[in-house]
Every structure is written in C-alpha cells, then in structure tokens.
Amino acid sequence: MAAAVVDRLRRAGDRALSAAQGVALFDAALRTGEAVVVPARLNLPAIRARGAVPALLRGSVPVVAAAPATPVPPRDTLDLVRAEIAAVLGHSVPVAPDTAFGELGFDSLTGLELRNRLAAATGIRLSATLVFDHPTPAELARHLDQGLGGEPVGSSRPDTLATLYRKVCEAGEFVAAMHLLVTASWALPTFGAADSRAHALAPTLHRAGGEGPLLVCFPSFVPDVAEYGPLVQLLPVDTLLIPHPGFVGSAVPRDWETLVALHTETVLAQIGDRRFVVVGRSAGGRVAHAVATRLRALGRPPAGLVLLDTYQVDAGNIADEWLLSLPWRSALRLGERFDDAVAELGAYTRIFLDWRPSPTDLPTLLVRASEPVGDPGSTVDWQARWPLPCDVVDVAGDHFTLLEDQVPATAAAVMHWVSRLDEPRVLDSTPMREAVPDTPHPV
Numbered sequence: 001m002a003a004a005v006v007d008r009l010r011r012a013g014d015r016a017l018s019a020a021q022g023v024a025l026f027d028a029a030l031r032t033g034e035a036v037v038v039p040a041r042l043n044l045p046a047i048r049a050r051g052a053v054p055a056l057l058r059g060s061v062p063v064v065a066a067a068p069a070t071p072v073p074p075r076d077t078l079d080l081v082r083a084e085i086a087a088v089l090g091h092s093v094p095v096a097p098d099t100a101f102g103e104l105g106f107d108s109l110t111g112l113e114l115r116n117r118l119a120a121a122t123g124i125r126l127s128a129t130l131v132f133d134h135p136t137p138a139e140l141a142r143h144l145d146q147g148l149g150g151e152p153v154g155s156s157r158p159d160t161l162a163t164l165y166r167k168v169c170e171a172g173e174f175v176a177a178m179h180l181l182v183t184a185s186w187a188l189p190t191f192g193a194a195d196s197r198a199h200a201l202a203p204t205l206h207r208a209g210g211e212g213p214l215l216v217c218f219p220s221f222v223p224d225v226a227e228y229g230p231l232v233q234l235l236p237v238d239t240l241l242i243p244h245p246g247f248v249g250s251a252v253p254r255d256w257e258t259l260v261a262l263h264t265e266t267v268l269a270q271i272g273d274r275r276f277v278v279v280g281r282s283a284g285g286r287v288a289h290a291v292a293t294r295l296r297a298l299g300r301p302p303a304g305l306v307l308l309d310t311y312q313v314d315a316g317n318i319a320d321e322w323l324l325s326l327p328w329r330s331a332l333r334l335g336e337r338f339d340d341a342v343a344e345l346g347a348y349t350r351i352f353l354d355w356r357p358s359p360t361d362l363p364t365l366l367v368r369a370s371e372p373v374g375d376p377g378s379t380v381d382w383q384a385r386w387p388l389p390c391d392v393v394d395v396a397g398d399h400f401t402l403l404e405d406q407v408p409a410t411a412a413a414v415m416h417w418v419s420r421l422d423e424p425r426v427l428d429s430t431p432m433r434e435a436v437p438d439t440p441h442p443v
Contacts, residue, residue, distance in 0.1 A: 015042065078141040084117045085137060097138040101131040108230035108407060118144065125332070128404030132229035162331075162339035169328040174321045177328065181346030188347055189251040196253070196262040199245040203270060210236035212418060213275040213303050216267055218291070220282035221348040222330065223247035223341040227281060231403055234411040237418075240270055244287070244348065247340075252347040256355050260290040267291060268300065277418055278302045281403070282326075283348070285310025289357045289364075296362060303421050304363040306414055309384050309399050312357065313349075322374070322382060326399060329373055357388055364390035365417045367410060371398040391417065 017025065082094035088110055089095075095104060101111070111131040119126045122144060127133060134140040159167075161184050168177040191199050204225060217232075217239055219225045225241035232239045242263060246252035253259040267278075278295075280288025285307035292305045317323050327345060331338040338345075364386070372382045383394075393413045397406030 077144045078138065080121060081118065081137045081141045081144065084114060084121065088114050088117065095137060097141075098136050100135050101137075102135070106131050108233040111230070112405060128401075129226045129229045132226055160339070162342045165342055166328070166331065169325070169331075172321070174324040174328060175319050178324045178346070178349065181342060182350045183346070184343050185252070185346035185350055188246070188343055190254040190347075191245075191251040191258070192254045193258050193261055196258055197265065199250060199253075200262055200266055201243045201245055203243070203266060204241040205270075206232045206239045206241065208232075208236050208238055210238075212237035212415075213277045213421075214271060215239045215279050215306075215414075215418075216271070216276050216302070217241050217279040218263070218281070218284040218287045219243065220284045220330075221327075221345050222338075223344075227403055230407040231411055234408060235415065237415075240267075240276075242266055244284075246347065247344050252344055253351060256287075256290065256351045259287065259351070260294055263287065263291045264294045264298070267295065268298075271300075276302050277304045277306060277421075279306040279308065279414075280310060281308040282310060282399070283313075283352070286312070286352055286355060286357070289360075290355070292362055293358050293360045296360060301362060304365065304418065305360075306417070307364065307366045307384075307386060307390070308410070309367060309369050309402060310386065311384050312387055313353070314356070318353075322372075326373065329400065357386075359388060363421060364388065365414070366390045366392045367402070367413055368392060368394045369398045369402050370394040370396055371401075373398045373400065393417070 078097060079094070082097065085104070086092070086094050089104060106114070112128055115126050115128060115130045118124075118130070118140075124144065130140065130143075134143045161181070165177050165180055168174075168180060215235065215237060217225070217228050219227055219241070221244065223243075224247070225243050228239070228241055232241070244259070245262065253262065267276075278288045278292040280286065288307065288310075289305060292302050295301055311317070311323060313323070331342075366384060366386045368384045386392075395402055395406065395409040395413050397404070397409070402410045
C-alpha cells in the first residue's frame with residue numbers, strides 16, 4: 001500500500017494491524033458466524049477530531065453537537081480551499097492555486113474527503129465529483145464563491161424553465177414537473193440520422209493500464225460524463241466515456257433510433273479490435289442496452305452489458321412520484337449544470353417514452369442500490385428492476401451514492417462480474433437473478 005494511502009488512513013483514525021493481528025482477527029471474525037464483521041483498530045480521538053463521524057461509528061464515537069457552520073467570507077475562500085487541501089494530503093504548507101488536483105495525487109477517496117471538509121466549513125451542499133468538475137484549487141474557490149455569495153437582498157430574477165421545474169418539484173408534484181420539461185423540450189432544435197455525425201461529441205478515454213476488456217460507458221441524461229469520475233479512478237481497466245449530444249446548446253436527437261445509431265458509430269470508431277463491455281448509468285442504461293443490441297446485430301457484440309441502477313420506465317411506473325423525483329434530486333446535486341440542461345432532460349425522457357429493451361442473449365448485470373433515496377413509502381417497490389434476464393447484485397448506497405461515497409463497492413461488483421464473463425453461462429428465462437460476489441474483486 002502506498003505511503004500516502006497509509007498516512008491518509010492513519011489521519012482518518014485507522015490504526016495499522018500487524019500480520020499476526022490481522023490473521024488472528026480474521027480467524028475470530030470467521031468464528032462469529034456474522035457476515036459483516038470488520039476487524040479494525042480505531043483511533044477514536046482522531047475520528048472524533050474530524051468532526052463528521054461516519055454513521056457506522058456514531059455508537060462508538062459520541063460527539064457533542066456542533067453549531068451550524070458559518071459560511072466563510074468569499075475573499076477568504078481560496079485560503080480555505082488551500083488549507084483544507086493541505087490537511088487532506090498531510091502537507092505542512094498550502095499548495096499552489098493553479099496546481100491540478102491530479103498532479104497533487106487526488107483520487108476519488110481524497111476528493112470525497114475534501115468535499116466533506118469544505119461542505120462542513122462553508123455550509124454548502126457540494127457534489128461528490130467536486131475535484132473533477134473544478135480541477136484546480138483556484139477554480140474550486142471560484143465555484144465556492146458563487147455558492148457563498150448568494151443573491152442580493154431584494155433581488156429578483158424572472159422565472160426560467162429550471163426555476164419553474166424546481167418550484168413544481170418543491171410542491172411535491174414530480175410527475176407534473178416532468179410533464180413540464182417534456183412539453184418544453186418540443187421547442188428545442190433537433191437532428192436526424194442524415195446529419196447526426198456532425199453532432200457527435202468526442203469521447204474521453206481513461207487509461208488504467210490493467211488487463212481486461214474496455215468499459216464503454218454512457219451517462220444518465222445529464223450534461224457530461226462527470227458522474228463516472230469516482231468510478232473510473234478505481235477501475236483497473238481502461239474506460240471510454242461517451243457523452244450525449246444536445247446538452248451544450250446544440251440540437252437534440254429527433255428520436256432514440258437517431259441517438260443509438262450515432263453512439264454505435266462512435267463506439268465502432270473507437271474500439272478497434274478490442275474486447276469491450278458496455279455500461280450504462282441510470283437512464284443511460286437504456287441507451288447502453290440499445291447500443292449493445294445494435295452492435296450485436298452488426299456482428300460486433302460486446303462481451304457483456306452492465307446497468308448501474310437502471311429503471312425501465314413504462315406504463316406501470318410513468319406516474320410514480322418517487323421515481324420521477326430522482327431527476328429533481330439530481331438537480332440538487334448538479335446545481336447550475338442542471339439548470340443549463342433542463343429542457344434537454346425533457347427531450348431525452350420524451351424520445352425514450354416508447355422504447356422497450358429488445359430481447360438479447362448478451363450477458364447482462366444489473367447493479368442495484370440497496371438503499372432508497374428519500375422516503376418512497378411502504379407501497380412503492382423502489383428497487384430497480386429490468387424486464388429481461390440478467391444477473392443482479394445489490395451494493396451499498398442509494399441511487400446516487402453508489403457512484404459517490406459507496407463507489408468502491410460498485411467498482412468491486414462490476415469487476416467481479418466482468419472477470420467471470422469467460423466462464424460457462426446458462427441464460428434462463430427469469431427476469432432477474434441474484435449474482436452476489438462471493439469474494440471481493442481487487443480494484
């Protein structure tokens with residue numbers, strides 16, 4: 001384990017175990033018969049000093065309730081950011097404002113730690129992809145300044161589609177809010193199959209250098225591929241992130257067939273003769289399935305298909321308030337990035353309303369969140385389901401945190417399944433079947 005990782009664990013309150021201690025504790029855990037025993041040496045004062053104690057440890061580390069955080073003045077924001085970065089990395093002096101987080105050695109875990117520290121210091125709700133969205137301390141400080149500045153007292157702005165959508169959602173009318181976006185999306189310019197190539201966006205290749213198939217990833221209906229940032233940092237294989245067109249002020253696809261044809265061309269142009277697996281996140285799982293089956297029909301099938309908490313929206317759940325509240329909760333996370341793409345979300349929702357997944361013999365994995373977002377109510381079957389035969393694994397976290405705080409479990413589940421694609425398989429007619437890893441896959 002790298003020295004920086006060991007030092008970060010030490011500062012977080014994790015004490016090292018000797019080999020003898022580790023083996024003895026492992027043997028003791030096996031004898032308990034409990035499935036989730038985690039032998040660990042904890043430095044409780046160090047954990048308490050961090051302030052925000054993880055929920056799992058609050059019974060062992062009682063803390064005095066802290067006063068609400070007082071936002072720092074905007075002029076001090078860069079100093080705050082640099083000081084928190086130094087604390088996360090264990091540096092004795094602040095870092096240079098224009099040094100990229102990647103050069104500083106940040107990964108998904110240190111990025112989350114910095115997010116948590118800044119959120120506690122400023123009182124602002126911050127995205128888990130903060131260091132990927134704002135890749136230098138200076139850019140991050142400018143982003144925080146916007147959140148700390150707020151609107152002048154007495155100021156007013158005309159309602160936009162985004163603010164109207166938020167107001168309807170705040171009234172608890174999530175289905176009506178989605179109808180608003182779908183209706184507004186008809187005003188957007190569109191493109192068809194004949195001119196689709198001009199609207200293709202450049203994919204991003206993340207090279208990990210490990211052996212294994214290339215993961216071709218499609219995001220949910222959001223402006224970019226940043227939601228995959230924490231995941232690709234943990235995956236030991238190369239990933240190709242393909243954004244959807246239309247979220248940067250340009251035209252949107254006229255129908256789902258146009259989008260799928262465009263993405264299929266992009267995949268074929270990028271993969272060469274490499275073995276690959278197609279991945280889709282949330283609503284992007286529908287895109288992933290459609291692209292994978294089209295590639296299968298063209299004689300260049302992927303080795304498998306992975307759906308990350310994908311819901312199939314149909315007549316049975318199109319009026320489900322809880323399900324249609326998920327885009328609003330995404331809006332809370334994305335902030336202004338969502339506001340700039342709210343009509344496009346309506347367009348993508350609209351063009352996939354009549355889409356149904358075609359039967360396929362491609363090996364498919366559905367990774368499901370094990371916790372609901374908010375309170376779905378006792379009558380709602382909230383966990384994601386897929387109408388075709390597939391393997392299923394439940395991972396820690398909810399619809400959003402499985403790619404944020406809980407992303408290590410998601411990465412392990414995906415790589416465990418991908419590593420077994422060459423094993424003999426029998427695809428039965430059961431819509432879903434459990435495929436829980438018996439051993440964690442290294443990531």
